[in-house]
Amino acid sequence: MEEKIHQKKRVTCKKCLMPFEERFINKHGECVICDEHRKKWLNRDYAEKEKELKHIFEHYKQRNKDHKYDSIIAFSGGKDSVYALYLVAIKYGMRPLVVTADHGMMTPWARASIKKTTDLFGVDHLLVTRDQEELKSIYRAYFQKTKNFCEVCYLTIHSALGQAALDHDVPLIITGFAYKVDSSHFRSAQRYCFEDSFVNIVKDSIPAEIYQKYITKQARAENQFHLLHLFDYVNHVDKEIYHVLENELNWDSLGQKDKHNDCKFHHMLGYLRTVSNDTTSLALMTPAALLRDGQITVEQFHERLAKEKVLFKDVDRELLEEFLEFFGVDEEFLKAKLCSLKLAEPLVKESDINALIQSKRRAGADELGLIELLLDSIRPELKRDGGDVRILSFRDRLLQIEILGACRACTIADQVMMRYLEHLIRSYISEDIILENVKPLVPFSQK
Numbered sequence: 044m045e046e047k048i049h050q051k052k053r054v055t056c057k058k059c060l061m062p063f064e065e066r067f068i069n070k071h072g073e074c075v076i077c078d079e080h081r082k083k084w085l086n087r088d089y090a091e092k093e094k095e096l097k098h099i100f101e102h103y104k105q106r107n108k109d110h111k112y113d114s115i116i117a118f119s120g121g122k123d124s125v126y127a128l129y130l131v132a133i134k135y136g137m138r139p140l141v142v143t144a145d146h147g148m149m150t151p152w153a154r155a156s157i158k159k160t161t162d163l164f165g166v167d168h169l170l171v172t173r174d175q176e177e178l179k180s181i182y183r184a185y186f187q188k189t190k191n192f193c194e195v196c197y198l199t200i201h202s203a204l205g206q207a208a209l210d211h212d213v214p215l216i217i218t219g220f221a222y223k224v225d226s227s228h229f230r231s232a233q234r235y236c237f238e239d240s241f242v243n244i245v246k247d248s249i250p251a252e253i254y255q256k257y258i259t260k261q262a263r264a265e266n267q268f269h270l271l272h273l274f275d276y277v278n279h280v281d282k283e284i285y286h287v288l289e290n291e292l293n294w295d296s297l298g299q300k301d302k303h304n305d306c307k308f309h310h311m312l313g314y315l316r317t318v319s320n321d322t323t324s325l326a327l328m329t330p331a332a333l334l335r336d337g338q339i340t341v342e343q344f345h346e347r348l349a350k351e352k353v354l355f356k357d358v359d360r361e362l363l364e365e366f367l368e369f370f371g372v373d374e375e376f377l378k379a380k381l382c383s384l385k386l387a388e389p390l391v392k393e394s395d396i397n398a399l400i401q402s403k404r405r406a407g408a409d410e411l412g413l414i415e416l417l418l419d420s421i422r423p424e425l426k427r428d429g430g431d432v433r434i435l436s437f438r439d440r441l442l443q444i445e446i447l448g449a450c451r452a453c454t455i456a457d458q459v460m461m462r463y464l465e466h467l468i469r470s471y472i473s474e475d476i477i478l479e480n481v482k483p484l485v486p487f488s489q490k
């Protein structure tokens with residue numbers, strides 16, 4: 044059935060049980076996400092990472108010792124963000140300003156959770172609200188071209204965080220986003236700039252002065268703020284998180300455990316993907332991620348999957364009507380096939396990169412030399428997007444690099460740019476090289 048719709052063969056990953064196009068499955072039968080997960084997360088030395096984290100926090104405590112706040116923390120009200128806030132404010136003694144962006148899809152549940160948690164911790168909370176009509180016009184323009192809307196929400200959140208950082212002179216932005224157990228950002232190895240693609244999609248329908256409010260490239264390029272994903276440093280384990288929330292904080296998920304509660308259209312998204320048989324089915328994502336990370340058994344995976352499949356099988360009329368009105372589309376539109384996005388033309392062809400590498404290899408260049416050559420050859424493309432990259436070290440097959448420029452504080456550079464670099468290096472230099480994006484301890488000098 045699935046094959047008929049997509050005309051592409053799907054293979055189920057041996058490890059996480061998610062179906063993928065064949066090209067994303069390696070010779071051991073594992074998908075690209077599992078492969079990356081094993082290399083990046085399973086042997087992570089969290090004790091060492093915590094030392095690094097404390098060092099970074101110390102730097103910002105000192106930097107802002109005369110300010111009311113030493114950090115900005117992104118807060119949705121969901122369990123991960125509550126736990127992240129607990130770690131930052133209570134365990135590590137930071138003085139964060141808690142920031143929520145009203146992305147236009149907040150639920151009553153999220154508002155209640157935000158109030159309850161910020162009261163409990165006694166921290167200041169800032170709700171950044173955009174002009175809701177303007178925001179809706181952007182959602183409509185974006186959805187009508189792509190049948191997706193999550194990207195607009197991300198930009199709303201990240202531009203709000205960036206603005207709060209600038210307004211309050213607090214350059215450290217902390218997020219509770221857990222890459223390790225979140226594969227919703229899986230993208231193929233294409234390199235593109237998230238903000239540029241957003242602009243390309245909406246620019247014909249939305250005036251520039253409106254969509255520009257959601258773009259932070261300039262501020263990022265000038266290193267005006269730095270992004271820290273807390274769960275790069277602290278292990279993200281569901282059981283432990285619930286343990287702390289329930290036993291130490293008396294936080295009860297307000298009756299909505301294991302659900303995504305902070306977006307009123309999350310259910311619609313799950314439904315749309317279920318009916319279109321999308322591989323990145325929302326029903327599969329979380330159980331697959333937990334299985335991959337060894338946090339649940341195969342049996343528990345199937346139990347959860349069965350529950351989530353039922354959950355997204357249907358949608359009630361009222362929600363559907365609200366959704367159609369919000370995005371200005373009809374039911375026919377939802378059934379239409381999604382057209383693919385047009386990305387910027389690559390400046391260098393992969394085949395040219397490959398030819399160059401192979402000729403230098405024959406001439407006796409060493410591996411590090413080849414990696415440098417490869418990075419040099421795509422540098423013009425990275426620079427076109429305002430980014431760059433440099434090698435920090437190459438030891439025991441681990442290549443540590445630093446992302447520079449506007450891409451450094453970009454939320455999805457780890458998914459898009461890093462994945463692309465990884466793809467090139469593994470395809471044309473050596474399959475067993477592990478790439479790590481190292482963010483320097485103290486990221487930039489004080490003003």
Ligand SMILES: [Zn+2]
Pocket residue numbers: 056057058059060061073074075076077078335
């Ligand atoms: Zn997998």
